[in-house]
Amino acid sequence: xxxxxxxxxxxxxxxxxxxxxxxxxxxxxxxxxxxxxxxxxxxxxxxxxxxxxxxxxxxxxxxxxxxxxxxxxxxxxxxxxxxxxxxxxxxxxxxxxxxxxxxxxxxxxxxxxxxxxxxxxxxxxxxxxxxxxxxxxxxxxxxxxxxxxxxxxxxxxxxxxxxxxxxxxxxxxxxxxxxxxxxxxxxxxxxxxxxxxxxxxxxxxxxxxxxxxxxxxxxxxxxxxxxxxxxxxxxxxxxxxxxxxxxxxxxxxxxxxxxxxxxxxxxxxxxxxxxxxxxxxxxxxxxxxxxxxxxxxxxxxxxxxxxxxxxxxxxxxxxxxxxxxxxxxxxxxxxxxxxxxx
Amino acid sequence: xxxxxxxxxxxxxxxxxxxxxxxxxxxxxxxxxxxxxxxxxxxxxxxxxxxxxxxxxxxxxxxxxxxxxxxxxxxxxxxxxxxxxxxxxxxxxxxxxxxxxxxxxxxxxxxxxxxxxxxxxxxxxxxxxxxxxxxxxxxxxxxxxxxxxxxxxxxxxxxxxxxxxxxxxxxxxxxxxxxxxxxxxxxxxxxxxxxxxxxxxxxxxxxxxxxxxxxxxxxxxxxxxxxxxxxxxxxxxxxxxxxxxxxxxxxxxxxxxxxxxxxxxxxxxxxxxxxxxxxxxxxxxxxxxxxxxxxxxxxxxxxxxxxxxxxxxxxxxxxxxxxxxxxxxxxxxxxxxxxxxx
Numbered sequence: 001x002x003x004x005x006x007x008x009x010x011x012x013x014x015x016x017x018x019x020x021x022x023x024x025x026x027x028x029x030x031x032x033x034x035x036x037x038x039x040x041x042x043x044x045x046x047x048x049x050x051x052x053x054x055x056x057x058x059x060x061x062x063x064x065x066x067x068x069x070x071x072x073x074x075x076x077x078x079x080x081x082x083x084x085x086x087x088x089x090x091x092x093x094x095x096x097x098x099x100x101x102x103x104x105x106x107x108x109x110x111x112x113x114x115x116x117x118x119x120x121x122x123x124x125x126x127x128x129x130x131x132x133x134x135x136x137x138x139x140x141x142x143x144x145x146x147x148x149x150x151x152x153x154x155x156x157x158x159x160x161x162x163x164x165x166x167x168x169x170x171x172x173x174x175x176x177x178x179x180x181x182x183x184x185x186x187x188x189x190x191x192x193x194x195x196x197x198x199x200x201x202x203x204x205x206x207x208x209x210x211x212x213x214x215x216x217x218x219x220x221x222x223x224x225x226x227x228x229x230x231x232x233x234x235x236x237x238x239x240x241x242x243x244x245x246x247x248x249x250x251x252x253x254x255x256x257x258x259x260x261x262x263x264x265x266x267x268x269x270x271x272x273x274x275x276x277x278x279x280x281x282x283x284x285x286x287x288x289x290x291x292x293x294x295x296x297x298x299x300x301x302x303x304x305x306x307x308x309x310x311x312x313x314x315x316x317x318x319x320x321x322x323x324x325x326x327x328x329x330x331x332x333x334x335x336x337x338x339x340x341x342x
Numbered sequence: 343x344x345x346x347x348x349x350x351x352x353x354x355x356x357x358x359x360x361x362x363x364x365x366x367x368x369x370x371x372x373x374x375x376x377x378x379x380x381x382x383x384x385x386x387x388x389x390x391x392x393x394x395x396x397x398x399x400x401x402x403x404x405x406x407x408x409x410x411x412x413x414x415x416x417x418x419x420x421x422x423x424x425x426x427x428x429x430x431x432x433x434x435x436x437x438x439x440x441x442x443x444x445x446x447x448x449x450x451x452x453x454x455x456x457x458x459x460x461x462x463x464x465x466x467x468x469x470x471x472x473x474x475x476x477x478x479x480x481x482x483x484x485x486x487x488x489x490x491x492x493x494x495x496x497x498x499x500x501x502x503x504x505x506x507x508x509x510x511x512x513x514x515x516x517x518x519x520x521x522x523x524x525x526x527x528x529x530x531x532x533x534x535x536x537x538x539x540x541x542x543x544x545x546x547x548x549x550x551x552x553x554x555x556x557x558x559x560x561x562x563x564x565x566x567x568x569x570x571x572x573x574x575x576x577x578x579x580x581x582x583x584x585x586x587x588x589x590x591x592x593x594x595x596x597x598x599x600x601x602x603x604x605x606x607x608x609x610x611x612x613x614x615x616x617x618x619x620x621x622x623x624x625x626x627x628x629x630x631x632x633x634x635x636x637x638x639x640x641x642x643x644x645x646x647x648x649x650x651x652x653x654x655x656x657x658x659x660x661x662x663x664x665x666x667x668x669x670x671x672x673x674x675x676x677x678x679x680x681x682x683x684x
Binding site for chain 1: 436439441444599600605608609611613614615616617620622623624625626627628629631633
């Protein structure tokens with residue numbers, strides 16, 4: 001089969017790889033129908049040291065089950081499924097409490113002999129615990145929004161849930177990438193009355209407004225904080241969807257004492273400024289890697305009935321052969337999120 | 343009147359100071375019946391640069407209202423009251439949401455012309471919003487436990503509340519000082535089934551067991567973490583009642599993915615290790631300076647009916663003249679918490 005492999009910063013190639021096959025009785029092989037490029041794929045795209053050993057890329061996909069092992073209850077060839085961005089057994093103590101990202105026997109796509117999602121097919125370990133069957137056909141117009149449940153929409157929801165967003169709240173979302181935009185949807189869905197979106201890319205913030213953002217703040221740094229405070233008087237709940245220290249600083253500047261900052265962007269720092277001042281202010285830091293598998297079932301009905309349409313974050317479609325171009329377009333911010341049809 | 347004043351590390355003096363009097367219509371003057379030394383008083387006791395300008399000490403006290411301004415509804419001379427460790431107006435947006443520590447017009451004892459609690463009397467600003475009337479007489483045996491509501495018991499409760507402690511939980515309390523011991527009471531009071539107390543001072547951990555700790559871990563560092571994990575398999579909720587980086591590291595080592603660490607000890611660091619690893623583990627950092635005023639009413643009935651007796655943390659009583667000795671005894675860990683009868 002053909003699949004995307006990264007060999008170093010800026011170097012993504014589409015090449016021939018072994019066809020996936022069942023290895024464990026709990027495996028399924030899924031023929032990919034839709035995949036995409038993640039904002040987090042851009043971190044290695046900008047920094048991975050060049051080498052001879054490529055890394056299969058992609059962790060968001062939706063497809064048709066082609067084959068199952070002998071221990072995959074509930075799934076059969078022909079089923080259309082969406083995969084959360086990590087696999088998980090669905091039975092350990094972490095999965096039982098809805099923290100599938102920390103599954104004792106789970107893992108990531110693209111490593112340990114498991115295929116990446118940006119290819120023609122994927123061997124999915126712990127298929128019964130991981131994949132979610134979709135009640136639509138493979139030519140449904142809802143597919144992009146269903147694919148968004150794999151990562152970005154579930155992640156936005158994780159931010160709103162962990163920030164404790166509820167009816168009537170004012171929420172700040174820092175970052176206008178696909179996750180930030182989905183966090184706008186999620187905050188509104190949980191009842192937020194006002195959502196301020198901090199971002200400066202007009203095409204993105206325009207979509208953010210359509211998703212329900214009441215205000216957009218394009219200024220950054222202290223100026224951005226001043227503008228948010230002027231608009232809101234400070235906010236109780238912040239969803240930080242970037243992962244940089246300046247984004248965290250904006251969150252800390254805008255949040256009220258006693259407020260909560262939920263992080264969705266993978267931190268590009270090791271130490272966070274949570275010392276005496278933040279203690280005296282009773283600031284809570286929460287969020288983290290999303291247990292997407294825990295949320296897909298909750299969000300699915302709203303996608304199926306059109307209440308939310310997170311698939312709109314996919315603003316350009318690429319073929320598998322065009323994946324290198326898709327990375328360039330995402331990296332250059334020419335597209336919000338690149339859809340891939342293998 | 344006589345009151346304790348700190349002039350530098352190790353230098354606490356009891357000296358003559360002006361008698362407090364009403365300055366604002368919202369003031370009350372309280373004649374102190376009981377006061378005490380706080381663990382946080384030991385930070386300046388160990389580090390304050392020597393100088394000529396002394397700092398009145400103490401922020402926990404209980405006493406009899408001697409005089410009120412013209413705008414102190416609900417209080418009259420003769421009332422026995424307990425003071426939360428900061429004063430607050432009770433009317434601003436922060437007070438309205440129970441975050442009295444962040445009161446827009448509040449402040450601390452011992453600064454800005456307000457007396458400290460370790461003295462014969464105190465002018466209390468915003469007396470109606472601050473003081474809580476006690477339905478006992480000034481010779482009640484409950485007085486030490488009622489004084490504990492001023493800070494340590496309220497603070498322990500803040501840790502249990504912000505950590506989200508509930509029925510059946512296993513909770514780790516790091517630190518066997520008065521706050522840690524009160525956190526044990528608070529965690530059990532909110533339904534924790536098992537409370538592991540990390541501390542190595544036998545007199546303190548013995549009291550911790552009487553307060554409801556199921557296990558005591560005296561080991562520190564990696565050894566302590568290994569012991570806690572061996573006992574519990576890891577914990578969901580940690581109350582960190584020390585404030586040092588090693589205490590935070592113990593909390594991070596013992597907490598399960600998806601768990602919560604609530605800080606009660608004033609951080610003696612500016613940066614906390616909350617980077618990529620803690621993000622991937624979905625660790626929440628919460629807690630902070632306790633809004634004691636918000637909790638006194640909740641905890642009072644349990645003190646009055648003897649359900650909890652946090653006053654047992656006061657294991658030695660000193661006169662006002664003995665305050666320097668009280669600091670030495672606390673600093674040398676010869677007493678858990680020093681009670682002062684002016």
